[in-house]
Amino acid sequence: MSKLEDDLLRKRIMKKVYMRWLLFKKLPQVLGEIGIITFLVIFAQSRVSFAAILKNAYSAGISDPLGIINFSFNALSHTTPSIKMFSALLIVISVMIIRDIRATRKYNPLSAAE
Secondary structure (H helix, E strand, C coil): CCHHHHHHHHHHHHHHHHHHHHHHHHHHHHHHHHHHHHHHHHHHCCCCCHHHHHHHHHHHHHHCCCHHHHHHHHHHHCCCHHHHHHHHHHHHHHHHHHHHHHHHHHCCHHHCCC
16 A cells, blocks of 8 residues: 555544544533533523513623623622622533533544545
8 A cells, every 4th residue: 555545544434433522522521511501501590581681791792892791790799699609610511512522623523535
């Protein structure tokens, strides 16, 4: 086998390995994290008005782009401890999802050269 054929064979094999890794390891993990976030948001709808939060955040962000940060800290400082814990949990899970998506993009078999 020539060097070129070796590289092509290795790339095809690794493409299949990455696809299996993505489907059986990362995809269920990301779907589980998204499911947890969905469950938490549905559960919190009785305690939190997401429409009002988004409306206020939008108006704070339009007037001052850095005002969204100030708005977020002020909004969290005036809530109950359970909502603060809920927000922290959402932030942690969101960071985990972003980390997983970045990891899967790094090893994306669909973008590998043929």
